[in-house]
Amino acid sequence: MTLTELKYIVAVAREKHFGRAAEACFVSQPTLSVAIKKLEEELDVKLFERSANEVAVTSLGEEIIRQAQSVLEQAANIKEIAKRGKDPLAGPLKLGVIYTIGPYLLPSLVRQAISRTPQMPLMLQENFTVKLLEMLRTGEIDCAIMAEPFPDTGLATAPLYDEPFMAAVPSNHSLAALKEVSADALKNETMLLLGNGHCFRDHVLEVCPEFARFSSNAEGIQKSFEGSSLETIKHMVAAGMGVTLVPRLSVPKEALNTQAKRKKNEETYVRYLPITDDKGGEPPTRRVVLAWRRSFTRYEAIAALRNAIYACELPGVTRLS
Structure with missing residues (x-):
């Protein structure tokens, strides 16, 4: 069992399609399919139900994929811990923003982030709340700016305004x-x-x-x-x-x-x-908050992002500490 194989099964579960999962992992579809088949044989379980039009995760596969996501996140944390030893803010921060906030906050926020933490570029993703919550869960983004209320998914949150x-x-x-x-x-x-x-x-x-x-x-x-x-x-x-x-x-x-x-x-x-x-x-x-996974280890990055948001011109809103 390898981290690469775990990455492949998580991608297939997310995309519900072997071809799109292969593209997301930058490999050919045969390479991805062979690796997943090898993992299924090693575990002696069936992870996916395959049909002509879609791919469905088996009930046991869902549990294995949740664990695989956790393993991948923990492996990524090892790299983050090493980076933090040199510079806690080094490396990009993957930030999600809902559509009705992004166009009005991001222009000022990006300028503040460049000025304050140039070593931490923001990788931005605009989407619906439900999609951003899923991307947080799977580790595709590190944190998200959203409006309450949203389903309680065990995320850490900090009120912004x-x-x-x-x-x-x-x-x-x-x-x-x-x-x-x-x-x-x-x-x-x-x-x-x-x-x-x-x-x-x-x-x-x-x-x-x-x-x-x-x-x-x-x-x-x-x-x-x-x-x-x-x-x-x-x-x-x-x-x-x-x-x-x-x-x-x-x-x-x-x-x-x-x-x-x-x-x-x-x-x-x-x-x-x-x-x-x-x-x-x-x-x-509406209350706008910053949300992130409780297992996310770059605490300084979250704090720096919040400070950059508070430094933005936010006319007519009530800032929250």
Whole structure:
């Protein structure tokens, strides 16, 4: 049994396909298949159920692959321990970020990281929360910036900041004349939502649960549309197709300065409004956290990343220590 063989079975379990697993491991498919067959013969167990269209892990195989992932991680830790003896921050840090945070935090974060820890480049991965959790579990990434809540997977977490939501409405909409808007006032509007898989979609539906019904004749709702990204939805708002909720960091600076002089022919087509709570409570927010495996040994790297995030300009959010 070798670490290479363990790497191969973990890759097949992740990809559910021998060809894609071979590509991910940078070997030919016959090489990978022969190695896995050899391991199955050595263990005298069947790890995978093979069919024409897919590969499934057997029940016993799942337990073996979980152990293989742990062994690979521990082997990688040996190298990390050696690196830490020379420089605790040496080597890249694999960071995952959800789609509704990445475009607004990463530009500033990358600059801070380059300035503070040039020996620790950030290898970035944008994805959905559920995918980032899986990548954390398998060791494909070291840590991730996500919004709570997410399933308890035994990860270590550190709070970063609380970020309020704002309503985005067309500049010629009747709501645009207000200084702030209540969630109740949004119920009669056409709501634009992110598609399934985005945790921010769930956050919006917590604020306005009525929109979860997606019915054109539901009481208090006209209809709802879906977009693939926050920026796409903002363009839909600008075009007058409806309203939406956005996180505070996604709001352009110039959009908040309504008194600023604009260049000739320059117009703002979207108005961003603070949201008030109908029952007199706190306005809706999301908590953004940094999560990592408890077995991850580069503690100094996590601390350096948190410091770089805190050094970023984060207008309108409440930083958490």
